[in-house]
Amino acid sequence: MRAKFALGQYNYADSFLHRLDPRVKILLIFFIVILLFFVKTISGYLILFLFSVFLIVLSKSNFSSVMRSIKPILVLLIFTAVFQIFFTPGTVIFQYKFVKITAQGVKLAIYISIRLILLSFFTFILTSTTSNIELTDGFESIISPLKIFGFPAQEVSLMISISLRFVPVLFEEADRIMKAQMSRGAEFNKGSLIERAKSFLPLLLPLLLNALNRADKLATAMEARGFVIGQKRTKYREMRLSGVDFLAIFVTILVMGISIVVREFV
Amino acid sequence: MIKLREVSLTYDIGTIFQSTALKNVSLEIRDKEIVSIVGRIGSGKSTLIQLFNGLIPPDSGKVIVDGIDVNAKNTNLKIIRRKVGLVFQYPEEQFFAESVFDEVSFGPKNMGVSGDELVQCVHSALSDVGLNPEIVSNLSPFNLSGGEKRRVAIASIIAMNPDTIVLDEPTSGLDYLNKKMLISYLKRENAKGKTLVFVTHNMEEVLEIADRVIAMKNGEKIFDGPTEDFFFAGNFVELAGLDAPFLVKAQRLMRKRYANFPFCRTVDEFLKLLKEKYS
Amino acid sequence: MIRFESVYFAYEKGKWAVENLNFEIKKGEFVALLGSNGSGKSTIARLTDGLLLPNKGNVFVDGINSKDSPDILKSKVGIVFQNPDDQFVGTTVEEDIAFGLENLNIERKEAHRRVYEITKRLGIFRYLKSSPSMLSGGEKQKVAIAGVLAMQPDYLVLDEVTALLDPVSRKEIFNLVYTIAEENNIGVLYITHISEEVVPVERIILISNGEKIKEGGSEEIFSNYRLLESVGVSVPAIFKVYSFLKRRKPDTSPKELSESTLLNKL
Numbered sequence: 188m189r190a191k192f193a194l195g196q197y198n199y200a201d202s203f204l205h206r207l208d209p210r211v212k213i214l215l216i217f218f219i220v221i222l223l224f225f226v227k228t229i230s231g232y233l234i235l236f237l238f239s240v241f242l243i244v245l246s247k248s249n250f251s252s253v254m255r256s257i258k259p260i261l262v263l264l265i266f267t268a269v270f271q272i273f274f275t276p277g278t279v280i281f282q283y284k285f286v287k288i289t290a291q292g293v294k295l296a297i298y299i300s301i302r303l304i305l306l307s308f309f310t311f312i313l314t315s316t317t318s319n320i321e322l323t324d325g326f327e328s329i330i331s332p333l334k335i336f337g338f339p340a341q342e343v344s345l346m347i348s349i350s351l352r353f354v355p356v357l358f359e360e361a362d363r364i365m366k367a368q369m370s371r372g373a374e375f376n377k378g379s380l381i382e383r384a385k386s387f388l389p390l391l392l393p394l395l396l397n398a399l400n401r402a403d404k405l406a407t408a409m410e411a412r413g414f415v416i417g418q419k420r421t422k423y424r425e426m427r428l429s430g431v432d433f434l435a436i437f438v439t440i441l442v443m444g445i446s447i448v449v450r451e452f453v
Numbered sequence: 454m455i456k457l458r459e460v461s462l463t464y465d466i467g468t469i470f471q472s473t474a475l476k477n478v479s480l481e482i483r484d485k486e487i488v489s490i491v492g493r494i495g496s497g498k499s500t501l502i503q504l505f506n507g508l509i510p511p512d513s514g515k516v517i518v519d520g521i522d523v524n525a526k527n528t529n530l531k532i533i534r535r536k537v538g539l540v541f542q543y544p545e546e547q548f549f550a551e552s553v554f555d556e557v558s559f560g561p562k563n564m565g566v567s568g569d570e571l572v573q574c575v576h577s578a579l580s581d582v583g584l585n586p587e588i589v590s591n592l593s594p595f596n597l598s599g600g601e602k603r604r605v606a607i608a609s610i611i612a613m614n615p616d617t618i619v620l621d622e623p624t625s626g627l628d629y630l631n632k633k634m635l636i637s638y639l640k641r642e643n644a645k646g647k648t649l650v651f652v653t654h655n656m657e658e659v660l661e662i663a664d665r666v667i668a669m670k671n672g673e674k675i676f677d678g679p680t681e682d683f684f685f686a687g688n689f690v691e692l693a694g695l696d697a698p699f700l701v702k703a704q705r706l707m708r709k710r711y712a713n714f715p716f717c718r719t720v721d722e723f724l725k726l727l728k729e730k731y732s
Numbered sequence: 733m734i735r736f737e738s739v740y741f742a743y744e745k746g747k748w749a750v751e752n753l754n755f756e757i758k759k760g761e762f763v764a765l766l767g768s769n770g771s772g773k774s775t776i777a778r779l780t781d782g783l784l785l786p787n788k789g790n791v792f793v794d795g796i797n798s799k800d801s802p803d804i805l806k807s808k809v810g811i812v813f814q815n816p817d818d819q820f821v822g823t824t825v826e827e828d829i830a831f832g833l834e835n836l837n838i839e840r841k842e843a844h845r846r847v848y849e850i851t852k853r854l855g856i857f858r859y860l861k862s863s864p865s866m867l868s869g870g871e872k873q874k875v876a877i878a879g880v881l882a883m884q885p886d887y888l889v890l891d892e893v894t895a896l897l898d899p900v901s902r903k904e905i906f907n908l909v910y911t912i913a914e915e916n917n918i919g920v921l922y923i924t925h926i927s928e929e930v931v932p933v934e935r936i937i938l939i940s941n942g943e944k945i946k947e948g949g950s951e952e953i954f955s956n957y958r959l960l961e962s963v964g965v966s967v968p969a970i971f972k973v974y975s976f977l978k979r980r981k982p983d984t985s986p987k988e989l990s991e992s993t994l995l996n997k998l
Contacts, residue, residue: 348827370540372534373559396548411810413832414831421839422834423830599769599770626896695899
């Protein structure tokens, strides 16, 4: 039950993608996501789609977990697609009473859907092959140049890492407190909106108080283990670029370039 | 009366985390008994008690409380939760109200109790756990001592006036005096006619107050019978992966030496008998 | 040596949480601190490594006054607290154990060596890559202890580390700490409210309301039943049986205060 919360999407496997330097993965995926908004052709998207499928196969993930990762954005996807179809002005291709569908609307809806799906594919590839620690480490390293401007890169990344570590704890606790209050006759999904909001108080308040209490104890424990804010610390884990990283960078840039310059062939 | 009939439960079916919590468990909790459910972590004991008031439905099998099928579609779970009061581990972590009174009245209020009746049941629940309602009612539950917090949390279940009180590790983290006090209050609830079920890994407590023991291991029931048999009719304690306390080991020795050496629940009882035997 | 010299400490004015406390722990010595909830045990733990500083009196660790350099104390004295869940910083066991080493600026190779060594010694090596929240209570506490032991402290303060564990794990943790401290010549202050646990300890300090009531071996500490009851500490069943036997056979010595020898004597 708790295992689900603990792991997020990370898939414990050993693949080419798992072995890449997290900084390389974060940056490449970041640029691909930006690129998604500049590609103007269906063929460009098709190339990116095939590339993402190729990466998913390479990462040894199974497709059911990919589909599961799309689920949360499905509502958003349908909503925006429908919105675009009905409310984009242009050449009317279908009309029923006051409902109009335009060619431009359909095209836009398709583009947006493709973008959102590709977006979740690529972020899935990142999060399923990169553990939370690697993500925070990579993130810290990427933002570390900001240190010259006095930005506390190391502390920020430690903060993110601690928050990630407490996610499963909080979920477990929420589950327990919810059940405990239900045992006292509480109901969380009945009545008007205000009544419902009110009924969550016995869940949220203890959760918040316990979290504050934990944070306090954690701060003491960290201090006891020699942690001082702003003090220099060594890094336990090492990140080093290797040949495979350069290969990955080269291939990705190539694919990105092709997807931008490719002509429409449909 | 709570009945479980061939109950099975698996968590996270179809994922790599799939784990069997309960395997074909049948049992009965009879009225006015003190039953202890024991086992190591992951043995299924905590899952078991969440079935008693319908917090989790089983994959197969039936849970029946006073003749009502808990997981039937038309069952009002509120009625079940009023009959079976469940106290979670570290129940003081659920506090949210500004005063002890509001905290304890949350349960009965949800059950539709109001007015003088509400005040009445909150006060009597607080007295049941040895707290003076006049003094504590207006205090913040967060400012109490550890032992008092635990008692207020238990009072918040007693206030719903359940027939059965089910507790998950009720004395966990408490020191000796608080433990002793809590156990005496729980025993008194039982004497007043409440059924008591408690999950614990503390064998001394089981030895001291349980009428009957249900031992779990890897989701299966491996023992169900009188407390005396659990400790002395074989090595069920060890089979369940638990450690027999010194008092049990000493009694086992004396039972070997003297036929009919009586069952002692506390070390003082045991020493008294020993004195008689030796003189 | 850890030395408390007439130490007073108060969280709020006029209410001493610790009052005129004197005691010593030599390097390599195992000392138990026994007292009920709210007797000041945790405050004493925090005073030993400079997390709290005395209002009056002094705390010395190897001659260093905690008021002069609390930071040095933190590297000499390691503390483990009651609830391991409130002490974890890392998202994996390995990362968590490394946290203190990073703070001490231990060089990477040495840090890896220490993490592997200590996790092998405590039998948690196979969990290195797991999330701490997936472990059982006893295993979690081993991780927390490993995190402190990896820092190679001269003294170890264990603040109710077994209070939330089941009796089987409780015994295991106690025995583990006892032998590791002996192997590495670490001075230990073992804090608990469970009297059964400290029966085998040679020197026990009994405290109540922040004051030392008595100091000595099991025999001296546990023989006064009435005193123990008045300070909220139980008389271990094994000790009651021992005194019973001693009354009948006066040659019974405190050395025989172990389960097996007492059972033989019954």
